Amino acid sequence: MTGLSHFDGQGHAHMVDVSDKDITARVAVAEGHIKMARETFDIIAEGRAKKGDVLAVARLAGIMAAKKTPDLIPLCHPLPITKVAVELTLDPDLPGVQIQATVKTTGQTGVEMEALTAASVTALTVYDMTKAVDKAMEIGGIRVLLKDGGKSGRYEAQ
Numbered sequence: 001m002t003g004l005s006h007f008d009g010q011g012h013a014h015m016v017d018v019s020d021k022d023i024t025a026r027v028a029v030a031e032g033h034i035k036m037a038r039e040t041f042d043i044i045a046e047g048r049a050k051k052g053d054v055l056a057v058a059r060l061a062g063i064m065a066a067k068k069t070p071d072l073i074p075l076c077h078p079l080p081i082t083k084v085a086v087e088l089t090l091d092p093d094l095p096g097v098q099i100q101a102t103v104k105t106t107g108q109t110g111v112e113m114e115a116l117t118a119a120s121v122t123a124l125t126v127y128d129m130t131k132a133v134d135k136a137m138e139i140g141g142i143r144v145l146l147k148d149g150g151k152s153g154r155y156e157a158q
Contacts, residue, residue, distance in 0.1 A: 036097075058099075086119075
């Protein structure tokens with residue numbers, strides 16, 4: 001299991017020991033999208049969803065999800081998150097919503113999982129709030145755009 005840090009020498013899953021790592025400023029940005037029918041897009045854009053303001057609720061859900069990541073992903077470290085920002089952009093060309101989540105911390109390990117979780121749960125919340133009119137929505141494109149800080153340095157998606 002060489003190269004996979006969440007497995008020990010015997011191949012057993014374990015939480016990585018980060019106690020010897022330096023405390024540094026870290027940031028991660030993740031993105032995703034949810035594609036939908038034009039009618040659903042119009043309902044969101046015009047604020048006509050029966051459950052309320054879809055984008056505002058989805059933004060809050062994404063922020064909350066980032067903070068709950070260690071409860072969802074078994075080997076994630078609980079981190080002192082210093083910032084979570086979730087941006088939702090209506091994209092008529094999809095049609096749908098583009099999502100970008102940014103998470104920051106000062107700690108001994110990165111926040112990529114928190115950013116990915118925020119983007120994912122944001123998309124799931126958009127789905128939940130509008131599924132009554134469009135069960136065929138498609139969530140996709142969930143990926144890390146940027147990771148910076150720590151020993152491994154900076155990563156930017158191409």
